[in-house]
Amino acid sequence: SNELTQPPSVSVSPGETARITCSGDALPQQYTYWYQLKAGQAPVLVMYKDTERPSGIPYRFSASSSGTTVTLTISGVQAEDEADYYCQSADISGTYPFGGGTKLTVL
Amino acid sequence: QEQLVESGGGVVRPGRSLRLSCAGSGFTFSAYAMHWVRQAPGKGLEWVAVLAYDGSNQYYADSVKGRFTISRDNSNNTLYLQMNSLRAEDTAVYYCARDPTPFGGLYLGIDYWGQGTLVTVSS
Numbered sequence: 001s002n003e004l005t006q007p008p009s010v011s012v013s014p015g016e017t018a019r020i021t022c023s024g025d026a027l028p029q030q031y032t033y034w035y036q037l038k039a040g041q042a043p044v045l046v047m048y049k050d051t052e053r054p055s056g057i058p059y060r061f062s063a064s065s066s067g068t069t070v071t072l073t074i075s076g077v078q079a080e081d082e083a084d085y086y087c088q089s090a091d092i093s094g095t096y097p098f099g100g101g102t103k104l105t106v107l
Numbered sequence: 108q109e110q111l112v113e114s115g116g117g118v119v120r121p122g123r124s125l126r127l128s129c130a131g132s133g134f135t136f137s138a139y140a141m142h143w144v145r146q147a148p149g150k151g152l153e154w155v156a157v158l159a160y161d162g163s164n165q166y167y168a169d170s171v172k173g174r175f176t177i178s179r180d181n182s183n184n185t186l187y188l189q190m191n192s193l194r195a196e197d198t199a200v201y202y203c204a205r206d207p208t209p210f211g212g213l214y215l216g217i218d219y220w221g222q223g224t225l226v227t228v229s230s
Contacts, residue, residue, distance in 0.1 A: 042223075043220055093166070095168060
């Protein structure tokens with residue numbers, strides 16, 4: 001199955017560390033990608049190939065992988081990080097499914 | 108700079124058809140694979156389809172397979188999504204998005220997105 005599961009919401013206070021998980025049976029064999037989506041804006045790729053950070057993405061964004069779960073970590077969360085975050089995988093079938101998304105709230 | 112502009116959205120009755128267009132500019136359109144991604148109201152992102160840089164390969168989400176067709180006209184830097192047998196659950200904002208590779212090699216994610224066009228399927 002290429003279904004990806006994310007928690008619906010994560011809440012943290014400014015300066016704390018936010019961790020958003022993405023789980024899927026096939027993830028050990030597939031790379032994971034992460035997008036940030038803010039209201040009224042186009043999605044932004046914040047992580048690719050599991051742990052690679054695109055140019056322009058702050059260093060506070062990182063990711064790790066363990067078994068069937070990949071975790072996007074945002075260290076020292078800032079108010080501007082409040083957004084919806086989606087994981088995506090590249091399935092061997094040629095499809096690119098997204099997870100259900102996680103709403104990050106900065107308290 | 109790179110720009111993607113979708114058009115063709117609107118209100119359509121269930122069972123009817125609609126064709127979306129996406130005009131690319133500011134980059135060599137014919138060198139990149141292209142995707143369609145949609146977001147239903149209040150829902151998450153859903154990947155819809157991908158087309159290789161030369162139109163040689165295409166893949167679809169199960170939810171649209173057999174009803175939607177992705178195509179491109181590289182001479183006019185335009186991507187299309189032909190949507191047939193539309194259903195209420197196809198109601199969404201449809202985004203055109205660029206793959207930074209031609210397709211077939213290592214996927215690197217989506218690097219540019221359009222602003223989307225709204226499709227509403229309703230009687």
